[in-house]
Amino acid sequence: MFLLAAVLLVGLAGLYWWQQQPSRAASAPAAPAPVRVHLATVQVQDVPMWVQGLGTGEAWQNVVVRSRIDGQLEELGFHEGDMVQQGQLLARLDDRIPRAQLDLARAQLARDQIQLDNARADLARYRQLATRGAIERQVLDRQAAQVAVLEATVQADDAQVAHAQAVLDDTRILAPLSGRTGVVNYDPGNQVRMSDAQGLVTIRQIDPIAVRFMVPDTEFSRIQSALHKGGDLPVEVFDRASGESLGLGSLVLMDNQIDEASATLQLKARMSNPEQRIWPGQTVDVRLTIGQYPQALVVPDQAIQRGVDSLQVYVAEADDRVRLQPVEVGVVQEGMALVSSGLRAGERVVIDGQYKLRPGLAIEAIEGTS
Known part of the structure; x- marks a missing residue:
């Protein structure tokens, strides 16, 4: 009886031990699921050097518009901040005195021109008379001198007319270039002087x-x-x-x-x-x-990881497992890295999710990656 109880106790203990052991199927580690990542393909292209x-x-161009004469500002042909075109009327000064001076200069020119014409006609007659000995040579020379004096007078009158015309023209201030106007320093009614340093307005092209x-x-x-x-x-x-x-x-x-x-x-x-x-x-x-940079190897710069001793990228192999590849990078610009060594054209590199990876792990490319 005692022997039977001992055998039964040993059997129960063995059964309990067996039940406590994990099954072989459960003890074998399960293969990890592929890591989902974004991939990019190494491209070859010409890259601008910046x-x-x-x-x-x-x-x-920057021009301070100043008046070339003194005068009262009558009107402005623009508003502050306007875009103006070269030759456009910017301002008009009081032109009554310059216009009167021009009329006077023209009248003097007309008077002296008439005198010159008469003197030339007399000189022509004197020359005909001198050929026949009808007048003295001194009279002819005196008339020729008179013509020369009147010619000089007419030239001076021409200069006076041109000066008066220029002064009159200067009462109209035109834009020297196309551009945008700034602050106007004078309102109509004010006296404008050509010595004013600030000028009428500044135009910037x-x-x-x-x-x-x-x-x-x-x-x-x-x-x-x-x-x-x-x-x-x-x-x-x-x-x-x-x-x-x-x-x-x-x-x-x-x-x-x-x-x-x-x-x-x-x-x-x-x-x-x-x-x-x-x-x-x-x-x-x-x-x-x-x-x-001609025919450079280019990858998105987020593919580049900094290792202990070098830069590196995760490269996707043909079997969809990754390896860690050291690389050398020349330039990073506009989100793209130019790789000088370590990669080949057409290889796939991981550009997102690297923190989940280690060499040899299986990956699954997320739809939409290049």
């Missing part, structure tokens, strides 16, 4: 407009080399707040010295500005194109 700078818009910008002096060699190749160097200007493109133009000036204090090189671009999106005094971002 130099970035910070610039300021300024008028292409803003189409085209100039953008003066600075780049690090380390870019000098590259810019100089690009200029020696000839042709225009394109310049694009961007709004600092939104990053929106404001206009396109070309480089027209590289300063003849480097600013030692700031270690910068000053450049100037001429920009087309038909919509007036660039304004004098506005601070803008500037991008100068000085060439291109």
